[in-house]
Amino acid sequence: MQFKNLSESPHFATLAKTKPVDLHEVLDHQRIAGSTICVGGGLAYNWAAMPIDATHLELFQKLADDMELVEKYQALLAGETMNTGEKRLVLHHLTRGRVLGEDTTVFADGEEKGAFYQEQSARIAKFAKDVRFGQLVGSTGKPFSTVVQIGIGGSDLGPRALYLALKGWAAGAKIDHMEARFISNVDPDDADDVFEGLDFETTLFILVTKSGTTQETLTNYELVRKAMHAAEIEGFDPSRHMVAVTSKTSPLANSSDFLEAFYIDDYIGGRYSSTSAVGAVVLSLAFGPSAFKRFLDGAHQADLAALEPQVTKNAAMLDALIGVYLRNVLGMPFTAILPYSQALSRFPAHLQQLDMESNGKQVNRDGKPIGYATGPIIFGEPGTNGQHSFYQLLHQGTDIVPLQFIGFKNSQRGKDIETEGSTSQTKLLANLIAQIVAFALGKEHESPNKRFPGNRCSSVIFGEMLTPEALGALLAHYENKVMFQGFAWNINSFDQEGVQLGKVLAGKVLAGAKDDEQLTAYMKLLS
């Protein structure tokens, strides 16, 4: 297996000379019907409205083979040190609870890592059952009804987005659901807002920090303890209302301040940790361990699908390569994520972290500067809301923004109404379909202000309903897409050195920053 920059592949040079296809010319019913790939979890990916044809697909295949994308994925699964900057293995696929192939028994830190993640998974499932069935109760004898996760970044965005994504599913499926809240920002107003109406006697907190040293999270932990103390509840014991998710080597690992500690390790990056204990505890408490197991199964199915060497059968890899074409050949520096599902309201924020933190890099995996663009800007809001907001620019602005639609045939809760001959869910889907075609084909008009140029490309991921399986597959699809793009760009998608300088300078400011002219000047201004 060989690592080389994208620009070193002769097939990229060929690809760079190809023109995008004109969607007005090619988008017919055959193409639409014939451009669907299975994602896993009951989802499918359709690329009919992307500006590519058989020529591009052939070059994508040559590029994928030449860059050994699937081989690199296999090497990652087999425990190669793919996080070169931090010299770490990359093992989030192992947290799905299923083995992906024969070569995926991975040893590190003196243990078999698959077994380690499974052990944590089993402990979490038992713990969640005990809490949900009232066998484990709060320190004043009351059952827990609310769970609050304290964490930031990957310990917040993914779990929060997934919780919101499944809340309506649980309501529709009549599954008992514990309310979950999240405290993340070091802004003290964040925690105080979460405390509103909170009953500490029936609340279980989850403190999530891999290193055990994240400043925001530890500060919010102290705010929680202060608020618990201020509540002056007789017989209340804070340590029986708090569990930790951390690494075994963290200062929090063996503390008597926690009811339980569940473990992760250095091979699970924060933004890839939703299927590990970081997501497992809060989601298993909220919806039950069996729902979480179904979520993992969906993720596993997408992981399996991503092993397929043919680009036309591998949704994550094709999505990745189309993205490379849009970014590096057509020069489009952004991608919008547009879920037609209110339950996915915060999913774009999770993908924003996943993608931008993974692939927003300026050096290759060996630390050498590269001469081409890497990860794009990711943003998005649910449709139809976005239609009444930023879609104006998407339709008629001076830049073309590639779009990724997501949609489901059925709503989660099923509480619908028919008005003017159609249900709300039917209207939602009608809007999704209309937008794909409107962006792709546009419309001529004698007044240029009412003219839609079209050729605004999109893909769509769709399924029957946003279930735990579908959500797991959706999450893993994007994780694998980001991974394949990282391989194509020959960058390390698993470190985040870009967040360090800010931390160092913030520490300087807190220490007075006497020797730093600029910090001092801004301190005078702002504080």
Next chain:
Amino acid sequence: MQFKNLSESPHFATLAKTKPVDLHEVLDHQRIAGSTICVGGGLAYNWAAMPIDATHLELFQKLADDMELVEKYQALLAGETMNTGEKRLVLHHLTRGRVLGEDTTVFADGEEKGAFYQEQSARIAKFAKDVRFGQLVGSTGKPFSTVVQIGIGGSDLGPRALYLALKGWAAGAKIDHMEARFISNVDPDDADDVFEGLDFETTLFILVTKSGTTQETLTNYELVRKAMHAAEIEGFDPSRHMVAVTSKTSPLANSSDFLEAFYIDDYIGGRYSSTSAVGAVVLSLAFGPSAFKRFLDGAHQADLAALEPQVTKNAAMLDALIGVYLRNVLGMPFTAILPYSQALSRFPAHLQQLDMESNGKQVNRDGKPIGYATGPIIFGEPGTNGQHSFYQLLHQGTDIVPLQFIGFKNSQRGKDIETEGSTSQTKLLANLIAQIVAFALGKEHESPNKRFPGNRCSSVIFGEMLTPEALGALLAHYENKVMFQGFAWNINSFDQEGVQLGKVLAGKVLAGAKDDEQLTAYMKLLS
């Protein structure tokens, strides 16, 4: 007054030849201290970390004078038809409740518009007082405790962001606050989620649609009525739990289905409507009419400040012109909004609509194609959360994303804790300061992976606390910035023809779309 394209101004041609300054060379304490402009509402704008110097400022002034930016603002205030596409006046500044100058008495539709907005404002204040003091109660005799706004786009994003922004302020100021919730998406799961735990007897709904025909909003209105009916509350009268915000010519204007109707008109675009009845009803109910008045006062102060002809004294105009320089000379197609305040969690989503719907245009105000880029992509999340998410790309990605920081010296709620020698609020501000400097100056490192190139430009808007005045000024600053950019680009920032095609095609889909090959093919696939 003359309207011409940006490319027709000789000063733009000169500006296009200027190089950005290197922040490493110029960012010293004098520059930082000397680059602050009053915004209004106690806020200030500092542009020290933007890549410009006296040469640019001089050209900005010439450009502003040549393009007659302030004159155009005055013409807008005086009631000229600035929304050329729809042939409408643009009067949102009049909704602040203060007159901006001698020439701002505007007549339209046979009435003095300032008086019309004030009349609605007075009616809303009285109504909100009656509800808040329990003089107006629900149909079963219980006082209202919750308000639910049904609206989408401008009837949702602005009011929702502003409600979240002031919730903590109200808690800190010990002001009685009515809970507000929002239903927007046509996805039926959105409404059902809002219904969770809702007591219809104590809930007042606000139906917001200017035209009275917005499909999502009317559908959700029916869902609300259905849920009210299903609750089977004895003696319950839906019409006494529902008010309308609409235009006088709308089908909802004189309906007995509503307790009250408050009016807006065609001269207030949805995205500019937060200071009109669209925001006034929900915010006055939530926080009281006097808090809403303070919010309007802050907006008015920013409107006044935007009349200043000197660019170095007009924050909105300078912010706009720096944006034009970044977009049209340096080729940067995006801007990130980074509020260091959890209360502003949804403010970037509001600005995303405000900016992208206003300036995402491809033709000038006369409907002629233009040869330069217009509105950028706007996205953002609160800090410090974003630091643990997409900041990796902002620091080390291959594109430079201009940044707009927002921060306050004090938290809203004041419930803070000192850990390791500093409060959470101090840590929050330290991070903000650190980020500005980290982005601007970067840091050399022997390992390229740990190198920060710097010259990643930013500005910051800051104040003592996020109060109603500060929030009003912040909102109006961005409205005026967007307006000035629209004038500079010679586009109409007040229509949104780009949203029409999707509506038409969605209607086709709902009608079966039998004659449309692409719609039919996607219907087969997705529904």
